[in-house]
Amino acid sequence: MLAIQLAITGLQTGALYALTAVGFSLIFGSTRIFHFAHGATFVIAAYLFYWVYGTGWGLVPGVLAATLGAVFFGLVLDRLVYVPIQRHEGSFFTVFVASFGVGIAVQNVIGMIFGRGFTSVSTPLSRSAEIIPGVYVSPLAWIAMLCTALLLGGLHFFLRRTHTGAALRALADDPELVRTFGLNPRRIAATAFVVGSALVVPAAIITSATTGLNPTIGHHVMLISLAATIVGGIGSIPGTMLAGLLLGLAESLALLVVDSQWTEAVTFAILFAFIVIRPSGLLGRVVAH
Amino acid sequence: MSKAFTIMGAFAACVCYAMPAAAADHTIGALFPLSGPNAVYGDVFMAGSDLAVEHINADHMLSGPMSIAYEDSQGLPQPAVVGMTKLVNVTGVPYTLSAFTGVSKAISTLAMRNSVIAVNGGGVGPDLADLGEYFWNVIPLANLEVRAAVPYLVESLGLKKIALIYVDDPLGQALKDELETEMPKAGGELVDSFSVPTSAQQFSGVAAQVRATGADAVYVASYGNQQLQIVKQLRDNGVDAQIATYSGYAVPDALALPESEGMIITGQSVDFSSEDPVTKRFVDEFKAKYDRDPTAYNVNYYNATLLYGILAAALEADGTAITGEALLAKRRATKSFDLVGGTVSFQDNGTLLFPIEVKQIKGGRAEAVTSVSFN
């Protein structure tokens, strides 16, 4: 019974991880930009939702505010930070450091505005109901899993069946070749940022109602996104989502064996193992050294 | 290279000018969490200590004005050590207020090596009683709280099986040890204990484990925002058992949480309606200034500050210089002190005994159920 409950809890956590990581994976996979500030996008979206919803404007304005904020932030970062860097040097690490710096700054600004304590959005949806004896699931868990499924399907359709999706996949394969087809790699990259940043919103909203918010969660979000992207395989959206689910499951089921302090370490032990043994991840392409 | 030195030189000059101005006549230190996740406690502690400073200065208890040099410990041992080093080496205080078990343990060595008195009014880890003669406690420690809670839970409420969720740090571990010892004595059992890391915010897994134990009651030993999340998620995940906790839960956010309804909480027993002049003045002016009722934490830091005032005034009357050693000697020589809550005496190990109250949270307030005295 406990194992089943932990498995279901794990799937819920995993669904959130998958939702969180998929935006980063899309951006990194298409543009090869190590967008460490993705965690900051998450924090901005979550706090905007918390603020708008909390001041009584309602769910839809809250979601809208979060989406607009996330997309705006992603675009601004691309325009003002990544583009100038790529223009003169664009080494992977320079971009990473710049992104990291922005992430730290945003985290602290949010802390100054909203305070450093934990806040959460109160909703009856977080209350669990007993579905079978000994197993409790909350409506939010179902919502999270539903979102994950919908997003997986939606992204698959978008990437495989639309022009923009094809352009994104082309960019991931070979940015220079994209130019010969008359497409502008910069504009496609911007699209990646728009879509990738918007994808963060469902996870941000659900997290605000379940685990709660704190300016430093951006770090944790980023670590999970990175772990899921690598374990799933860089460039593979289904891989990332699968990896997110698996990491959530592993973290939860680990409780059967170890104390809860070690669950975060389990995630990183898995990441480390994959990097050393199978860097291409679960579903990614083989990595040349 | 020379450019580097210019920059360093400029900054060094800035630092020199940034040094604090000469301290006021009487300065004591305070290591409170002013930022970070536990900043809410810092505000609560400061409310008490600041009020005491106002009263000491208004009464002209000391030859010169008194002030407190606050340093931010963030509730964490490392920043606290940095702050304490500054208080000892730069500000040069003979006496400092301390809070949080981990912080207090960390600075105790510095206090002892530099003969500076450190007074704790907020941490409740039982090993705080063993930190040397320069470390005093004006708050009853958690072992007393557990010793009051356990008989009530087991005998009066008939809850024989307790599960414990504790934060994995000195405080949590101390409470776990206490429960392990006390439960069997009262005829109950600590069926299982689950430790959580200090940064954890997700407890559905732990809640599931607690449910699986079939315990009648759950004891929550954590602090700050984490304890709120634990209680909320326990309820969210179908744990209906009685929840009990210690005095760390007595902060406004926690008491106001809807899921806290019905929780048993222990804490220092302070008779706020007492007519004795020190208590009455404290209660009236606290209410007037902050527009809410005082809690034990406010009392303790008021007392800790007032204690300095009393001791320093006595030393001035003797014509002795005010140093840590002199303050220690004076405290030992003084039979009793009139503080908020009554007239109290220090035990040899530098702790004060207060009775413990067992309370229940109803409608956002903690109502007393019973009181236990230790002598």
Add this chain to the structure above:
Amino acid sequence: MEAYIYNLVNLIAIYAILAVTLNFIMGYAGIYSLAHAVFFGLGAYVAAWVALHVHPSIFVTLAAAMASAAALSLLLALPALRVRGEYFVAASLGLQVLAVTVFSEWKSFTGGIGGVLAIPPADVFGVEVFKPQHFAIVSLIALIVVIGLINALVHSSFGRNLRAIRDSESAAASFGKNVPMIKTLSVVISAALAAVAGALYASYMSFINVESFTLDTSVLVMAMVIIGGTGTVAGPIVGAALLMLLPSAISWIDFLPQTEVGALQQIIYGLGMTLLMIFRPGGIVGRRAGV
């Protein structure tokens, strides 16, 4: 007042050692590690344990600290260096997070969150050194020795190999250089010298706990290297001094509440890193962009 300055000097020296050693692998070898605080911490814990249970002589503690950090880094460099740059960053991130958990849980060795108390002061040839002004002599000598060692390595053929690998790994390999071996060796050296900083830190503070060795610390050291200037001699030292003096400089601003000093410090070096990467990736001491 002097105690304050000497205290700062000691802390700057210790963090400068960390920055210089991180710069060795980042600036010269092109290996980007977010796990530097792990070796800092390991050095500190080992030094503390040795000082408490074996002998407080600084030479004994330093040796033990360096040996343990070298061993740990060896175990981890060997597999992880076979992969590309971004994977190594992720692996080092994973190691850092794992290490924090181990530091928090291995209570018999590290004391958990409660930390290690009452570490004996450094014993140099029988003399107990703990006052800030005396310790400053020890820490500055250590810094100079570390800088000297690193410089010697950089200007040797080993250093040239490193830079060749940084600039193009495949080219270096085609010249017959044993790339994994050289990279591993550089990581081991960097870790062992970072442990020196750890040993100094433990005996100076007389109290250590896991909070000093978290991801935040690794990031701070990385910021020091980057803001100061990677691949230069003075860069890391400038970066270390600047970032350590930042909190004092900020508390000079009167209207700012005490509680926001930490946040402002982080905002400054966060934005500082970003702006530098856009306009001057070489850092303060390095070259302008595009030169």
